Amino acid sequence: AxxxxxxxxxxxxxxxxxxxxxxxxxxxxxxxxxxxxxYPRQGLQLLLKYYSGDPVVQGxxxxxxxxxKSNSSFHLxxxxxxxxxxxVYFCVLxxxxxxxxxxxxxxxxxxxxx
Amino acid sequence: GPKVLQxxxxxxxxxxxxxxxxxxxxxxxxxFYWYKQILGQQMEFLVNFYNGKVMEKSKLFKDQFSVERxxxxxxxxxxxxxxxxxxxVYFCASxxxxxxxxxxFGKGTRLTVV
Numbered sequence: 453a454x455x456x457x458x459x460x461x462x463x464x465x466x467x468x469x470x471x472x473x474x475x476x477x478x479x480x481x482x483x484x485x486x487x488x489x490x491y492p493r494q495g496l497q498l499l500l501k502y503y504s505g506d507p508v509v510q511g512x513x514x515x516x517x518x519x520x521k522s523n524s525s526f527h528l529x530x531x532x533x534x535x536x537x538x539x540v541y542f543c544v545l546x547x548x549x550x551x552x553x554x555x556x557x558x559x560x561x562x563x564x565x566x
Numbered sequence: 567g568p569k570v571l572q573x574x575x576x577x578x579x580x581x582x583x584x585x586x587x588x589x590x591x592x593x594x595x596x597x598f599y600w601y602k603q604i605l606g607q608q609m610e611f612l613v614n615f616y617n618g619k620v621m622e623k624s625k626l627f628k629d630q631f632s633v634e635r636x637x638x639x640x641x642x643x644x645x646x647x648x649x650x651x652x653x654x655v656y657f658c659a660s661x662x663x664x665x666x667x668x669x670x671f672g673k674g675t676r677l678t679v680v
Contacts, residue, residue, distance in 0.1 A: 486668070495570070495657060495671040496609075542609060546669075554599070554659075554669055556609040 454479050456545045458557035466565045467535050473528040473560045475517075475543030485526040486544040487517055490559075496542065502526065513537070535564045568592040572658050572672035573640075579679055584646035587675045589658030591641055598641045599659040599669065600633065602626060609657070615641065616664065645677075653679045 455478040465471055477483055484503055488496040500511025507519040517528045526543060543557040571590040579585045591598055600612040613623040615633055630649070635641040641660075645652055655674040661667050 484667075488671075493673075495673040497671075498668055501668060544669075546667075554611065556601075556611070558608045 454483075454545055454555045456543050456555050456557035458541075458543050458560050460560050461558065462561045462563070464563045464565060465533055468532050471528075471530045471533045471537075471562070473541050473543075473562065475526045475528065475557060477524055477526060477543070477545050479524075479545060484546040485517075485519060486546070487511065487515070487526075487528050488542045488544055490540045490542065492539070499528070499541075533562075533564050535566050538562055538564045568595075568670050570658055570660055570670050570672035572656075572675050574675060575673065576676045577678070579648055579677070581650055581679050582647045584644065585648055585677065587643040587645075587656050587658070587677070588640040589642065589660075589672060591658065591660030592662075592670050595660035595662050595670070597661045597664050598633075598635065599661075600643050601657040601659065601671075602654045603657060603674070604654045612643075612656075648677075648679045650679050653677060 457476045459474055486501045487499040489499050490496050499515050500509050500517055502509045502519045508516060510516050515530050517526055519526050540559045540561050542559045545555045570592060573588045598615040602610045602612050610626055611624050612627045613633055614621050630645055632644045655676045657674045658672045659669045661669045
């Protein structure tokens, strides 16, 4: 069965600090992995995605993520956060299937202190 | 970029009444989804839809729920009758392919059942 775990419900960092949001997945096949961000009262926006190839993928606004098959992880990173990065971040898994059941993690609420 | 539009953005309805949430997906997309989010928390999968049929649904997709996309127009979620626990934000999404592709989300419809 597919599942995604985001162990940190809330993360608070100071502006300019580095960031890592953790994501672990469970899937028997080759996963397609995504990070989405949700700003207050907004829908979800895609930050980045991983299908195959280079395990480090670059996204928008300076975000990157690293896929690790051995650790079943897809952690999101940013070298220096800005107050506008405050939002909820979802790690998402989509496995090849006929139905494309997209599985969300529980989300991590990021608060960036000025 | 491609947009998924949801109408209305907010709806208040009396318990027991019927409500229809409308979604205008990305024009060439073939797969459609509804998700439920309570109080800015986890995104819960409800249902996905392809080629005029429900492909998969979760246990949250109660018998009172139905989806359709008549004649390629709006993709709708109907709840009849509504219950207090149906109060949530409902997100519509669409994708071009059935697996491993970016899923585009609308901004959600906030449903309040009173």
